[in-house]
Amino acid sequence: xxxxxxxxxxxxxxxxxRVTLRCSPRSGDLSVYWYQQSLDQGLQFLIQxxxxxxxxxxxxxxxxxxxxxxxxxxxxxLSSLELGDSALYFCASSASTSLLGSTDTQYFGPGTxxxxx
Amino acid sequence: AQKVTQAQTEISVVEKEDVTLDCVYETRDTTxxxxxxxxxxxxxxxxxxxxxxxxxxxxxxxxxxxxxxKSTSSFNFTITASQVVDSAVYFCALxxxxxxxxxxxxxxxxxxxTTLQVKP
Numbered sequence: 001x002x003x004x005x006x007x008x009x010x011x012x013x014x015x016x017x018r019v020t021l022r023c024s025p026r027s028g029d030l031s032v033y034w035y036q037q038s039l040d041q042g043l044q045f046l047i048q049x050x051x052x053x054x055x056x057x058x059x060x061x062x063x064x065x066x067x068x069x070x071x072x073x074x075x076x077x078l079s080s081l082e083l084g085d086s087a088l089y090f091c092a093s094s095a096s097t098s099l100l101g102s103t104d105t106q107y108f109g110p111g112t113x114x115x116x117x
Numbered sequence: 118a119q120k121v122t123q124a125q126t127e128i129s130v131v132e133k134e135d136v137t138l139d140c141v142y143e144t145r146d147t148t149x150x151x152x153x154x155x156x157x158x159x160x161x162x163x164x165x166x167x168x169x170x171x172x173x174x175x176x177x178x179x180x181x182x183x184x185x186x187k188s189t190s191s192f193n194f195t196i197t198a199s200q201v202v203d204s205a206v207y208f209c210a211l212x213x214x215x216x217x218x219x220x221x222x223x224x225x226x227x228x229x230x231t232t233l234q235v236k237p
Contacts, residue, residue, distance in 0.1 A: 042227060042228075042230065043208065045226070092162075105167045106152075108161065108162035108164070
C-alpha cells in the first residue's frame with residue numbers, strides 16, 4: 001500500500017458527460033501528479049500541483065482540468081468525455097522536500113479506471 | 118527531448134530462470150533520475166528503485182539487481198531465480214527535473230513497458 005488513495009476505483013459513463021476523479025496524497029506529501037495510462041499512448045504525464053499551485057503541465061487536453069485543495073487532496077475533472085478518454089488514471093504524490101534540482105520518488109495510487117461508452 | 122525505450126515488449130521465462138529487462142534512455146540533462154516501477158495484474162504501480170545520474174554503482178535488493186551504465190545510457194533490471202509472482206509489466210522511467218520557485222517539478226517519462234510472464 002503506497003499510502004495514496006484514489007476514488008472511485010471504477011467509473012463507467014457516457015460520451016459527453018463530465019466526471020471528477022479524486023486523489024489523497026500520502027501524509028505529508030506536498031506534490032500531486034496525474035498520469036493517464038491508455039493502450040495506445042502508454043503512461044503519460046498530465047499535470048502536477050505543489051501545495052495548491054500548478055507546477056507543471058503535460059499533454060493535458062483543454063477538456064481536462066485539475067486542482068489541489070488546502071488539505072492537499074486533488075481532483076481531476078474530465079468533461080465532454082469521448083470514447084478515447086477511456087483509460088486508467090493514476091495519481092501520484094511525492095514529498096518534494098529534496099534539494100532543488102532533485103527528484104523525489106513518486107508513489108502511485110491504485111488508479112481509477114474510466115470507461116466511456 | 119527526453120525519451121525512454123524498452124525494446125522488449127514481452128518476455129516469457131520459466132520459473133527459476135534469470136531474466137534481464139532492458140532500458141535505454143535519452144536526455145540532455147546532466148542531472149537526472151531513473152526509476153523502475155512494477156505493475157502487477159491488479160493494476161497498481163509499485164515503486165522499485167530510484168537512481169540518480171551521479172551514482173553508477175550497481176544495486177542489489179534480494180533477487181532484484183540494477184545495472185546503470187551512463188556510457189551506454191542504460192539502466193537494466195535483472196531478476197534472479199524468477200518466480201510466478203514476478204509476472205507483471207515493468208516500467209522504466211526518467212525524471213525531467215525542473216526548478217519552479219522554491220520547489221522541484223519532476224514529471225516522469227515512462228517507457229512503453231515490458232510484460233514479463235513467468236511460467237511455473
